[in-house]
Amino acid sequence: MKKLITGLTLAATMAAGAAFAADYPEKAVTLVIPYGPGGASDLAGRALSESAKPYLGQPVTVVNKPGAGGMNGARFVTESDADGYTLLLARVGMALTPAVNPQASVDWDAYTFVGALEATPMILAVKSDAPYETVKDLTDAVTESGGRMAYAASGATSIDGFTVQTLLSDAGLDPLTAATLVPYKGGGALATALLGGHVDFLAISAGSLMPHIESGDMKALMVFAPSRMDNLPDVPTASELGYEQAGQVTGWSALYAPKDLPADVVAKWQGVLEQVATDETWLTLAERRGSISTVGSIDMPAYAKAQYELFNGLAKKFGYIPE
Numbered sequence: 001m002k003k004l005i006t007g008l009t010l011a012a013t014m015a016a017g018a019a020f021a022a023d024y025p026e027k028a029v030t031l032v033i034p035y036g037p038g039g040a041s042d043l044a045g046r047a048l049s050e051s052a053k054p055y056l057g058q059p060v061t062v063v064n065k066p067g068a069g070g071m072n073g074a075r076f077v078t079e080s081d082a083d084g085y086t087l088l089l090a091r092v093g094m095a096l097t098p099a100v101n102p103q104a105s106v107d108w109d110a111y112t113f114v115g116a117l118e119a120t121p122m123i124l125a126v127k128s129d130a131p132y133e134t135v136k137d138l139t140d141a142v143t144e145s146g147g148r149m150a151y152a153a154s155g156a157t158s159i160d161g162f163t164v165q166t167l168l169s170d171a172g173l174d175p176l177t178a179a180t181l182v183p184y185k186g187g188g189a190l191a192t193a194l195l196g197g198h199v200d201f202l203a204i205s206a207g208s209l210m211p212h213i214e215s216g217d218m219k220a221l222m223v224f225a226p227s228r229m230d231n232l233p234d235v236p237t238a239s240e241l242g243y244e245q246a247g248q249v250t251g252w253s254a255l256y257a258p259k260d261l262p263a264d265v266v267a268k269w270q271g272v273l274e275q276v277a278t279d280e281t282w283l284t285l286a287e288r289r290g291s292i293s294t295v296g297s298i299d300m301p302a303y304a305k306a307q308y309e310l311f312n313g314l315a316k317k318f319g320y321i322p323e
Helices: 002-023 040-056 068-078 093-100 135-145 159-170 187-195 206-214 263-276 280-288 300-317
Strands: 029-033 060-064 086-091 111-120 122-127 150-153 180-183 201-205 218-224 251-258
Touching (some): 068 086, 068 093, 093 300, 122 159, 122 187, 201 206, 251 263, 251 300
Parallel strands (some): 029 086
Antiparallel strands (some): 122 201
16 A cells, blocks of 8 residues: 555656646746846846747846855855746856865855856957067067066956966966966956056956957957857967967856756756757847857756866966865
8 A cells, every 4th residue: 555655646746747847937937147237147148038038938037146256146046946947147157166265155066057058258368559469479478577567357266367377377387476467356447457558468258358359459369268259260269279278268158057957847948048049139149249159069067067177176286275
């Protein structure tokens, strides 16, 4: 009798799960952006919200929950019900922050990895009147300066700190002393620092630099991305130039959910993303913000693990955390 009851319970549970998946979504889905309005993550989240709605059949409501390097929003999502109604617009910080900070409140693998969305290239740039035409010109000047040249970044262990430090390391220079890091908050402030001559170079998100490159006020020397950017077809990638560590550093966006999201809900979203991948709105908005769509082209669990291991290894190699 006990076995019969157990079997009936299991059958009922499976039937309820199938019904749940068939009905999902019955209401709007909340997409948490773990950073403030107007930045790369916010733009990506709003583009996904607009593009996914026709295929999902319900609105995707964007909510910004910034703070703690993206961890406030990430923690909110990981503590939410795994029902598909609260999702996370994940960024590289979801792998980077726990990799460089053992006390981070959310680990890199505390999620269901629904799928990749985009690569958001970083651009190595100088002022248009700077006497550097290639990356080698710049690294030679850094070498000769004996630490006097400066670059802008939001922090030593931020993504735009690691862009420069990996380049310096790949060029055989000390990543921490060969050039001086000058910290600024936000892509706008970083770009302004370069335009104002307060620093000599930087390597930050394409979205913050493309307007200045297109206006002729800055020139791009290299992109940190898996492939060349369509709107900078003559600018090589770090990998093309043989910079091994720098070639692994790029910004990215992905869609995450709380741990143990039901498989059928994951499948539903992966079907939505498959349609988003060729959606004209998604592709147009990605190009506008200088991003490269990666929907359907990346094994996200493996990539997230590799990104965590990359930044954890760099943090140890550069002396930010103990070996």
